[in-house]
Amino acid sequence: MxxxxxxxxxxxxxxxxxxxxxxxxxxxxxxxxxxxxxxxVVTGCLVYQGDKVLLCKRAIEPRLGMWTVPAGFMENGESTRDAAKRETMEESGAIVAMQDLFLVANLPHANQVYMLYLAELKDTGPHGPETSEVTLFGKDDLPWEEVGFYTVKYGLMRFFEDLDKGKFSLHEIDF
Ligand SMILES: [Zn+2]
Known part of the structure; x- marks a missing residue:
């Protein structure tokens, strides 16, 4: 800047x-x-229930109308985990049980670090104005071509791979 x-x-x-x-x-x-x-630092959650993941349809730019996971910029005074939980609540209305860190993506060209936690869906509530729709998708009905961010698409691909293996691990990538 x-x-x-x-x-x-x-x-x-x-x-x-x-x-x-x-x-x-x-x-x-x-x-x-x-x-x-x-x-x-952008932090958020890969919220899942069984073999389905929760995605939010964006009601704002950038990527208006595209699907993404609940995520956003950390605030001062927060931990990455707390920020991920807060963003998830704000954008999707989901009440979750936080689990392990799942993805660390470095985006040096954008001067951002992207961190996604696994979180199990426990309950749902009203979503915020940044979102127009919240839906659970399985691998086969997920609108892959309408996922708004390649970091999110990468995380979703790793999620379904790990789900098939029966074991989640931490993924780190530089874009
Ligand atoms: Zn001065």
């Missing part, structure tokens, strides 16, 4: 690599403040 002004004093910034640093940073020419930029 381009930074134009210092967020401490409003001065202008210039791009330079501080001594001993590995990356160029936006540094305030007035007060010297260094604006570090780091990846954001």
């Amino acid at each position: 381009e930074i134009k002004y210092c967020n401490q004093c409003g001065g202008s910034v210039s791009l330079a690599t501080p001594i001993g640093d590995s990356h160029p940073r936006h540094i305030c020419v007035q007060c010297g403040y260094v604006h570090y930029q780091n990846p954001k």
Whole structure:
């Protein structure tokens, strides 16, 4: 993201690599403040019941009308697990029993890290405004071509593979 002004004093910034640093940073020419930029963490749940997974149809951009798992950006002060559970509740209304971490996907080009937990569906409730529909799909009736994000599609493919094997394991991938 381009930074134009210092967020401490409003001065202008210039791009330079501080001594001993590995990356160029936006540094305030007035007060010297260094604006570090780091990846954001997206976390969510692969919610399942038996051999079906819960997907949300998106009511907002990006990927309006496409299917995805409940997930979103972590808030400050949260753990990844708590954030995944919160996003799941907000977007799908699902009450879940959280299980193991299932997928860590690095998206260096987007400056994001994507973390999905397995979670067993316990109950359902009203979903939030980001979602227009919540449905459980099996491998064969899942609308694979309408899954909105390749990270999610990758996670769903690994889920059904692991389900067939009878054992879930942690998957790590760099896109
Ligand atoms: Zn400044």
